[in-house]
Each structure stands twice: as C-alpha cells, then as structure tokens.
Amino acid sequence: SQQGEEDPQALSIQEGENATMNCSYKTSINNLQWYRQNSGRGLVHLILIRSNEREKHSGRLRVTLDTSKKSSSLLITASRAADTASYFCATPPDGGSNYKLTFGKGTLLTVNP
Amino acid sequence: GAGVSQTPSNKVTEKGKYVELRCDPISGHTALYWYRQSLGQGPEFLIYFQGTGAADDSGLPNDRFFAVRPEGSVSTLKIQRTERGDSAVYLCASSLMMNTEAFFGQGTRLTVV
Numbered sequence: 001s002q003q004g005e006e007d008p009q010a011l012s013i014q015e016g017e018n019a020t021m022n023c024s025y026k027t028s029i030n031n032l033q034w035y036r037q038n039s040g041r042g043l044v045h046l047i048l049i050r051s052n053e054r055e056k057h058s059g060r061l062r063v064t065l066d067t068s069k070k071s072s073s074l075l076i077t078a079s080r081a082a083d084t085a086s087y088f089c090a091t092p093p094d095g096g097s098n099y100k101l102t103f104g105k106g107t108l109l110t111v112n113p
Numbered sequence: 114g115a116g117v118s119q120t121p122s123n124k125v126t127e128k129g130k131y132v133e134l135r136c137d138p139i140s141g142h143t144a145l146y147w148y149r150q151s152l153g154q155g156p157e158f159l160i161y162f163q164g165t166g167a168a169d170d171s172g173l174p175n176d177r178f179f180a181v182r183p184e185g186s187v188s189t190l191k192i193q194r195t196e197r198g199d200s201a202v203y204l205c206a207s208s209l210m211m212n213t214e215a216f217f218g219q220g221t222r223l224t225v226v
Contacts, residue, residue, distance in 0.1 A: 042217045042220060045215065
C-alpha cells in the first residue's frame with residue numbers, strides 16, 4: 001500500500017516559475033525523502049529531511065516537513081525545462097531502515113520553455 | 114565512475130516463460146535492493162540484500178519471484194511462469210551500507226505478452 005500521496009498528480013508551469021509539490025503520509029516517520037524520476041526509469045535521490053527538522057535547502061530545492069500534519073512540501077525555485085520529471089516522496093518504516101522505502105504515486109512536473 | 118547497471122533495459126517475454134533480470138551494483142556497495150514500479154505508480158519494495166544474504170524478502174509478491182546475490186555483488190531477480198500482471202519496470206539500487214543513500218539503476222522494463 002502507498003504511504004505517501006503526492007499532490008497534485010500533475011503540474012505544468014512556465015520556465016522561471018516556482019513549482020510546489022506536496023506529500024501527505026499516514027504513519028509516524030523518522031525521515032522523509034524526495035526522489036526525481038525521468039521518463040519512468042532511474043530514480044535520483046534529491047533530499048532527505050529528518051523528523052526533527054522543519055525545513056531543508058539544497059540548491060534550488062526547498063523541503064519542509066510538518067509532522068503534526070503528516071505532510072511535506074518540495075519547492076523548486078526558478079524552474080528550468082530540465083526539471084521536467086516525476087517527483088516522489090518516500091518514507092522508511094518508523095523505527096525501520098531506509099532500505100524499505102514506501103513511495104507515493106508521484107507528481108508529474110512539466111516545465112514549458 | 115560507473116553507476117548501478119541493469120540488464121537488459123527492456124525485456125519482452127511470453128506468458129508462462131522464465132526471465133532473469135540482472136543488476137550490477139556500484140563497486141563496494143554492500144547493500145542492494147530491488148523495487149518494482151507499475152505504470153502510474155511509485156516503486157514498491159521487493160527485496161533487500163546485505164552482502165550475499167537476503168535480509169528482507171517480504172516484498173516479493175509470491176513464490177514465482179526469487180532473487181540471488183551469490184558473491185555479494187551482482188544480483189539476479191528471477192521470475193518463473195511469468196504473468197501479464199508482472200509487467201512493470203524493475204528497479205535495482207545499491208548503497209554503501211544499509212542506511213546510506215541509495216543509488217538506483219535505470220531499470221529493466223519487463224513486458225509479458
């Protein structure tokens with residue numbers, strides 16, 4: 001079963017705009033991770049945020065985590081056409097190891113040049 | 114440096130046939146994972162290897178699925194008596210140790226006709 005659910009399912013924006021994707025999850029977590037996938041193939045790890053962190057930055061990426069609402073958001077600033085991909089949130093089981101990640105269904109982001 | 118390599122990249126097989134999917138992890142990575150991704154879904158965990166042993170195979174859907182990693186490096190996912198519902202992208206990932214960042218391969222797209 002899916003632990004995380006991304007919202008929206010699809011997002012289309014113009015180059016230069018910001019893109020925000022949300023993820024809701026059901027059970028307690030010790031961390032939440034965001035991945036990117038191009039053309040339905042290999043996944044690339046973007047960022048990990050721990051349950052005791054509220055916000056984390058990496059380049060043009062900003063991730064927030066609200067454990068009281070069981071939700072996270074991924075913001076991509078100044079988007080580029082090359083950011084077009086599917087984005088997934090993923091969580092390991094609470095108290096468990098990172099290998100057994102549960103992924104959401106993803107948000108398909110299209111950045112138009 | 115070489116990343117995780119999966120072969121073949123695409124495989125079409127007839128219902129009822131046996132298939133083997135290969136994963137070459139990054140050299141020196143002790144942890145290896147298999148995930149399966151159906152169309153429009155996020156990846157789902159299948160099995161995790163630490164070294165040569167399957168530390169957690171709880172995600173394998175049934176006994177038609179089996180995976181090995183005899184020398185602690187290359188892994189093979191084996192599917193017997195394939196069914197159309199097995200059609201998916203099979204993703205392999207490896208990490209230096211269990212709780213470190215996982216690097217995914219490009220996947221094998223399996224189509225059962």
